[in-house]
Amino acid sequence: MVHPVLETVPPVTVEASSLSRRYGDRLVVDDFSVVIERGRIFGLLGPNAAGKTTTIRMLCGIIEPDAGEISIGGTDIAVAKRRIGYVAQRFGQYEELTVWENLRFYAEMYGVKDDALLQNLLARYSLERFRDQRAGTLSGGYQRRLGLVCAVAHDPDILFLDEPTAGIDPVTRKLLWDEFYELSARGKTLFITTHYMEEAQRCHQLAFIDRGKTVARGTPLTIRDSLGKVSVYSVELSFDPGVHRALRDVNAIMLINQFGSELRIMVDEDYPVAWLEEAISSVIGKAVPLTRSEPNLEDVFIALTLHGESAG
């Protein structure tokens, strides 16, 4: 089923090719390319300092790329500014102004002066009861909502959200994601940076970057294959420093990850599971049966990041 809006809005996509940006000697973004279709939620995944913020700022036109091309809906970013909304990572609304004054201000920057529409938006983002409260006194979660509502007041076709749910409780995060899906269903394109796996899994499309380089791209499902031929085993085992030390010496192991009382091990597919079991039982003094499991996005994230570090 095609949403009626989709037929009237021209196909808007984000397209970037070979973006690079340097700060001094440091190449922060190296040859980043992306094509995002209309109505898609694109996730830019990566650890801290991977170049996510620089990338999103370049796409929004507030940082000049050293090289590369950006096209927003087929036009230059300077022309397309009216069609994009952006929420920076750090709270960027005016602390001295109330919620309502902030919203009015940002709406007016785009020529939107329809108070009834803005009032509806406030209700939609559960900000009504804080309408006359100064933005600086809001809690982190509501500040995020305010940032978002200010960015969508002019009904942009594309939303750029830099870590929109960082430091947000799970309930608020879910509410925000419901809103993202709603926007996506209405034909809006969303570009989201994150380092949360749970969040990345919600995206339609993903690119994984680490230290400026794109190391994997695809859907949450296909990106798991980017590690190549690996097996993941898990076992119920509380944290034991001896076990971790013993496993760290095995070259074939790509990742040792402790999740509470679960130990997850990612290893070359060719590496015999018996050898792993042997290595663990020799430390704790009893046999441990390893069960084969699917690599999740978190495994991929950590493995890709750590792998990059040891290679770099």
Added chain:
Amino acid sequence: MIAAIMKKELLQLKRDPRLAALIVVMPLLLLLLFGVALKLEPSNVRMAYLDEDQSIFSNLIKTGLWSDGYFQLYEVETRQDIVEDIRAGRARAGMHIAADFSALLAENQQPHVEFFVDGTMPSLATAMKYHSAGATGEGVTNDMYFSDADAPNVVIAEEPFIMDTTILFNPLEIETWYFLPGIIGVLLMQIALILTGITVVREREKHTLEQILVTPISKTAFIMGKLLPYVLIALIDFYFILGVGWVVFDLPQPPSHVLLFLLAAIYVVAMISLGLLISLFSQTQQQAMFIAIFIIIPSILLSGLIFPLEAIPQSVRYISYLIPFTYFVEIIRGLLIKQTQFVDLLASYAALSCFAVVFVAASIARFRKTL
């Protein structure tokens, strides 16, 4: 714990090399500049004269005034021209020698020489009164005694002629009139530079600028939106301060309130946009404050508000003419105290307007729509 805080503060300072440079370089520059520029002794003070006597004796007086380098004399046509030239700012002093000067001198009748001084410059007026002595010094007067080799000198008066000094425009030498008009400009400069000096850099530090930059706003719209409210506030402040000057200190009224408003408007735009420019060049609010202060201090000292421009050596005087406040002082003294004609203030109005235009244009040019 004190040591930890101290260390942290020093580290933070070290991480802001621009601020460190400001702290070291600016005082050094200003010290050198003031050391060279700030003198109490004026030189080459322009003096309009009318010598209706045209005798060897009147020439002696003029030469006496020329010779110590204090005055730079030029001739005008009428006695009224002397006063008008001082009012217009073309001259700071004037002298009138009447046609009967040598005749009276010959008869030992002590002729009077009129001496005029611009009373709007405090130290200049005092210094000039003192320096007019160059005209009555012994070198001049010695040659004025009519001596006969066979007879004793016929000297009736101790001095052959008398110098009458008139302090123009501020005859009572009311002290508030000297400084108060200019002080209004100083206060306004402070308010303007500090109000707008932080306005952009604050948005940068608080990350609100980033959100503004993604909007389609044009550079001009951003700068104008930043300027205009502060221009209005500063204008209101100008009249508030001046109003207090009128009520409490009995400052005179200007000949034209339109001209006064014009001055206020141009000056305020120049100062507010200068503040904005500071903000655009600073990376932190601290830096902006420092730059503002380093503009305010030389503005006060080199503008002619306290020390006469004539006392600043020619080699560095051009700096005075690069200070917008110099023109404000010239105009407001002209308007409130000297009742100067608009045509004679035109050049100063034009200069001040140029600063306003340049500062606004530079702000727009400097503002980047990227982080």
